[in-house]
Amino acid sequence: MRSILSRCRIAITIVVAVSVIGFVPASGPAMAHHSSAMFDKSLVRQESAIVREFQWTNPHVWIQVYIENESGEQEEWSIEGGGPNSLFRKGWRPSSFNAGDVIEIKFNPMLDGSRAGFFVGARLADGRTLGAW
Amino acid sequence: MRLLSIYLLLCCQCAIAADALSLPDWSGVWERFEGNGGIFDPSTVEPKDGRAGSPGVRQYPPLTDVWEARYKANLALAAKDRLPDPISFCGTPAGFPRLLALPDVYEFIVRPEQSWIITENGPNIMRIYTDGRDHPLPEEMWPTFTGDSVGHWEGQTLVFTTVSMIGEKKTVLDRSGLTLSDQASVSTRMFMTEEGLLRAELTIDDPVALREPWHVVRHFRKLPDGTRVYDYACAENNRNPITEFGQTLTLDADGNTIDIVIDNKQSN
Secondary structure: OHHHHHHEEEOOEEHHHHHHOOOOOOOOOOOOOOOOOOOOOEEEEEEEEEEEEEEEOOOEEEEEEEEEEEOOOOOEEEEEEEOHHHHOOOOOOOOOOOOOOOOEEEEEEEEOOOEEEEEEEEEEEOEEOOOOO | OOHHHHHHHHHHHHHHHHHHHHHHOOOOOOHHHHOOOOOOOOOEEEEOOOOOOOOEOOOOOEEEEHHHHHHHHHHHHOOOOOOOOOOHOOOOOOOOOHHOOOOOOEEEEEEEOOOEEEOOOOOEEEEEEEEOOOOOOHHHHOOOOOEEEEEEOOOEEEEEEOOEEEEHHHHOOOOOOOOOOOOEEEEEEEOOOOOOOOEEEEEEEEEOOOOOEEEEEEEEEOOOOOOOOOOOOOOOOOOOOOOOOOOOOOOOOOOOOOOOOOOOOOOO
16 A cells, blocks of 8 residues: 555645635535534645545545655545535545545645545546546 | 215315415425525625635624624634534534525425425424414414424415524524524515526514514525435534534544644633
């Protein structure tokens, strides 16, 4: 898994989304069932990642991914998405992410630096994209 | 006598069928047209694209001075993520009138004697009686999330009043911390516009919280034929518990708290 990460890893990109890149809705994440105050909605972090698990559940879906840190160690991150019902109507499926998938993912990171974020977009291994990409 | 009974029953059924034919077609699946940031009253929100609960975002209903002060206090807490939305606990419904401003989808089921508003999010089920009954006697009502709704049809317009809503004790109108008292009542007119939107015109009276009636308009747009509605089971995998001080936390896949910074004091 480490070698896969090394091959596919791209440089960590932290983008000041609102002013530089136009792909983030000005309104931030879709309304969650809870406060979204813990996320830094002004930043989009882009990472290469390997999917550990996709939780297709209410009230929100979660993508558990491994992301390599600056020391070359794998760290698990929890990326929260919208509700499965609305995501399904936007083209997501329970099989959109599978364990072992190598993906690129963008998310609003947590303000306190902890290893979680709110989903912005993803490019799957076959080139398809979900969300804002 | 038996023939007379059968005759009267058939007449009654024919009358109901005729009534049903005169009702508008609100079938299918709908979603809210405006207020994607969860704002209850899009017409008074500032800034116009503001999201409920974000710092500096508020609405301007005709609140009394006391309730304006309460709203400002709630706004300050919400801006610091210390005013939990009651529905974020995954235990209670959004209630009326907030249920007209929810994400996900809606169904509007009309029958001559009763109509239902069903929201996928929550879910919430609102029953509107149009069989001629009145609100219950005061001693036979108690505040509930959805309240008690009775009304009638004026042509293709559903007209109803809602009373006995639970108010600020257990509900908010949105995450900015906007609330009403349990003395509020709502008069609603719902009809289809020429553009094919379903329009809800609300006149909200509250002798405790409002200086004058508050007029709110919301619309719904129809989704493509064949759209399905699904379970919304909030407690299925809620990884965002809320602390006793109102902070929303995040759990990892194993149920451990991810947050590095956790407040352990009451926010002012």
